[in-house]
Amino acid sequence: MALIYPRLLQQGKTHPVYPQNNKHININTAERIFSVAAGSFLLYSGIKHLFKNPFVAVSKAVAGGTLLIRGTSGYCPAYAALGKDGTQNEAINIKQYFTINKSRAEVFAFWRKFENLPMFMRHLQSVEKKGDNLWHWKAKFAGGVPAISWNAEIVKEEENHFIGWQSIKGSVIVNTGKVEFNDAPNGQGTEVQLVFSYHLPGGGVGTGIGWLINPLVENLIREDVRNFKRYMEAGEVPVTSI
Known part of the structure; x- marks a missing residue:
């Protein structure tokens, strides 16, 4: 993220899609853990097969990185767009x-x-x-x-x-x-x-x-x-x- 948004980070601003603010957390703990685990696996698999099958490898790496950011930040843009709060305990x-x-x-x-x-x-x-x-x-x-x-x-x-x-x-x-x-x-x-x-x-x-x-x-x-x-x-x- 620092490579993609260096100026924003240097200015103390947040990621435009993944705000670094607890008020914006909309994923529960279990889902965050799953996102980090799945993201790590996909990212590792993508890097491992980068030269063997570049297209599939890059797709896995992008998906893995997205899941990692989702899990570590606790924020899901899709949930936000739908108005869903995944931290709430549903009946x-x-x-x-x-x-x-x-x-x-x-x-x-x-x-x-x-x-x-x-x-x-x-x-x-x-x-x-x-x-x-x-x-x-x-x-x-x-x-x-x-x-x-x-x-x-x-x-x-x-x-x-x-x-x-x-x-x-x-x-x-x-x-x-x-x-x-x-x-x-x-x-x-x-x-x-x-x-x-x-x-x-x-x-x-x-x-x-x-x-x-x-x-x-x-x-x-x-x-x-x-x-x-x-x-x-x-x-x-x-x-x-x-």
Whole structure:
């Protein structure tokens, strides 16, 4: 860069495309690491094969250099043009649809009493009511990992039909969710739609590993759904130890 823009650097100005300012960082940590690693590989490969296949080698070197600048500066011109901020922790959404052979009022009443949820959700240790519209949740994990607690409130409710909730500001786990209850066709019980959204802690790093964590959480919730269905239909209390 010093060879290409010597006057700008001598005058203390920034690169016209890659500004050297933390305010302009729009790539998360995981993506920056990947860019540096991939850029280094392409640049090395381009230099190594410069005389063997100049056109391909130069293309690799240019691409590698671009990725290196992208990773080291933390700035992506394409993201900037699209108005995207890659440092923001995007929500991870999980949806589950299932049918329970019980009346809508019965299914709604059981779910609405959040204290019941740890009976079939193996990752929940407890849910305690703290106020008219506030509950304290505690999640447990395997391997001696300390439990995590947060508070959540109901933001929308329609009796026998809909419950929507969200964690309150400052919670360790930022999450929102909704569960909708509808009559199944031909009187075949209740159709339930569960939507759960959460943000991984850790900012950009959390976003970067979200694609790894999401299948694990989705499988856990899918198992919770099966446990809930089994409990409501057969009265079986599943084993919740993890």
